[in-house]
Amino acid sequence: MNKDVINEILLKALDSVSDGISICDKNGYLLYVNNACCEIVGADKEELLNKKVDNLSPDKPMLIEVIEKKKSIIDIEYFWNFKGKKTHLINSGYPIFDENGNIIGAIDIFRSIERSRKLANTIAGHQAFFTFNDIVGESNTLKETIHLAKTFSKSNESILIYGETGTGKELFAQSIHNYSNRRRKPFVALNCANLPNELIDSELFGYEEGAFTGARKGGKPGKFELANGGTLFLDELGEMQIDIQAKLLRVLETMCINRIGGNKPINVDVRIIAATNRNLEEMVEEGQFRRDLYYRLKVLCLEIPPLKERKRDILLLAEYFIKKLVDKGNKYVKGIDNKAKEMLMKHSWKGNIRELENVISRSMFACDGEWITEKTLFMTGFKEPRYEEIIKKQSIKINKDILIDTLNSTEGNKKKAAEILGISRPTLYKFLKKYDL
Ligand SMILES: Nc1ncnc2c1ncn2[C@@H]1O[C@H](COP(=O)(O)OP(=O)(O)OP(=O)(O)O)[C@@H](O)[C@H]1O
Ligand SMILES: [Mg+2]
Incomplete structure (x- = not known):
């Protein structure tokens, strides 16, 4: 293909991208800026072209740093301060060498910080x-x-x-x-x-x-x-x-x-x-x-009201969790029989909806028929706990060392530590306070 045609396509291509691009010669004079560059920094092409880049912003321009160091600088935050307008950018600059390895200029490619944040947020x-x-x-x-x-x-x-x-x-x-x-x-x-x-x-x-x-x-x-x-x-x-x-x-x-x-x-x-x-x-x-x-x-x-203050929602939520698990391709279960419903209604639900969700998913595994029954609930270890007794028993078992070891193994995550120790989070906090941790 003819060189002029390639050049024309290249220039059009650079003007079609939404990243800002600017190119300077080895003395820092801007030879080229694309449309996006002008839009991002809020300048006309004439205001930038053939101008020495260090005169365009009070901060040291990345292009100059690249020329001085003869090295690429990639994905660095940069503020371009043009005519009093400060633009926060993510910028990468690359040196351009001739065939003998002499530096002849530099190119930088940048985008607004908002766009970079959006990308980071999507990925994270x-x-x-x-x-x-x-x-x-x-x-x-x-x-x-x-x-x-x-x-x-x-x-x-x-x-x-x-x-x-x-x-x-x-x-x-x-x-x-x-x-x-x-x-x-x-x-x-x-x-x-x-x-x-x-x-x-x-x-x-x-x-x-x-x-x-x-x-x-x-x-x-x-x-x-x-x-x-x-x-x-x-x-x-x-x-x-x-x-x-x-x-x-x-x-x-x-x-x-x-x-x-x-x-x-x-x-x-x-x-x-x-x-x-x-x-x-x-x-x-x-x-x-x-x-x-x-x-x-x-x-x-x-x-947010605790589950025990909205008893009306207990069975509704239980059936919702069953449906959710069945739809996910778990074993088919029709529902909960009356005796089991009564048990669920009587329970104090200290762990609230998360506890209910756990009870239902365990029951789905344990269930050997189409209905979750009293027996299924017992099989999953469901019972009305007497908290004071449990705490008393656990204060003997859970000493400071066990607590520290567990917290270390969960990297300080108290929720996970409480789960491992089989206690509620408020109980864990009681222990932390007790042992001055
Ligand atoms: N009303 C509800 N309808 C459906 N699902 C719910 C409802 N309330 C809570 N859940 C489910 O219960 C679980 C616990 O909810 P969430 O994590 O929001 O609670 P939390 O109050 O932040 O708990 P924690 O104090 O332990 O952090 C989640 O899986 C959530 O989707
Ligand atoms: Mg939470």
């Missing part, structure tokens, strides 16, 4: 899947809670969700996000119980390259940045250490974050939904939770 699964339609229940208390949650969805204020373990706090948090006008933006979750203090800090706010030993090259954005435009779900907020609470409060007030080791404040637009099964009011009285943060979050407070 920062999405909410559940909607209010997935919340099963006919009881008035649940319907009222859903109604309240829907009205909260329309506001931008932080929401505090309180509920016993397994009541559906995360389900509600996701549904609220999907009902709000942030639904097309990320839903990012952070479990405050699973992370040591220092990590929560960097997980929430991110860090710059070299902020501490072991910090990743190029730095790392925090959950606040990843959730920009969307919702940040802070699960198990009651576990958050008090000094992080202070930082969280400051961000809620200013909507501005600073990465660890960074000096560029970043504005964020994030809606917080926090969840806890701890009594925060009590924690405030005991000095374990900041009063100012508590009052700030408490404005929109959603209390």
Whole structure:
């Protein structure tokens, strides 16, 4: 093919992509910029072409760094400051050599940070899947809670969700996000119980390259940045250490974050939904939770009723879980017989809906006919536990060493540790307090 035709196609191709591309000669004069480059930085081609690139932005341009170092720089965050407009980019620069290995110029390819975040969120699964339609229940208390949650969805204020373990706090948090006008933006979750203090800090706010030993090259954005435009779900907020609470409060007030080791404040637009099964009011009285943060979050407070307060939903949910498992291709079970229904209705459901879901899936395995009976339930170990007795017995068995070993094996995940030890999470917390852990 003729060289002119190839050149024409190449130039058209570069103008068809949505990544910004600019090319300079070895002295830093811009030889080429594509359409996307002009759009992203907000400039006309004439304003850029043949201009020395270091005169176009007060910060050192990546193209100049590439020419000086004669090395590629890949996927680095970069701020292009053009005529007072600061554009936050992810940028890669590559040196261009002639056939003798002499540098003749450099090319850089970049995209807006929003596009990169969107990609990161898609890959990391920062999405909410559940909607209010997935919340099963006919009881008035649940319907009222859903109604309240829907009205909260329309506001931008932080929401505090309180509920016993397994009541559906995360389900509600996701549904609220999907009902709000942030639904097309990320839903990012952070479990405050699973992370040591220092990590929560960097997980929430991110860090710059070299902020501490072991910090990743190029730095790392925090959950606040990843959730920009969307919702940040802070699960198990009651576990958050008090000094992080202070930082969280400051961000809620200013909507501005600073990465660890960074000096560029970043504005964020994030809606917080926090969840806890701890009594925060009590924690405030005991000095374990900041009063100012508590009052700030408490404005929109959603209390998810425990299953024992919505007895009407027990059988409905049980049948819903059976259908879900049958549809998934599990063994066919018609339903629950009357005696077994009575047992389910009488149970205290300390583990709430998660416990019910577990009981039903175990019963489906154990069931030898078409109906789940009293016998099936007994076979799965279903019985009304007498909690005080269990705790008494376990305080003899579960000593500090076992507790520490289990927590080490779950890397600090308290939920998993409680499951391994066969105790509820509140019981685990009692032990942690008892042993001063
Ligand atoms: N009303 C409901 N309808 C259908 N499924 C539900 C309902 N409520 C909860 N679930 C299911 O029960 C399980 C527990 O819910 P979820 O994880 O939201 O509870 P949680 O309150 O966050 O629990 P934890 O305190 O243990 O973190 C999930 O599998 C969820 O899908
Ligand atoms: Mg949860």
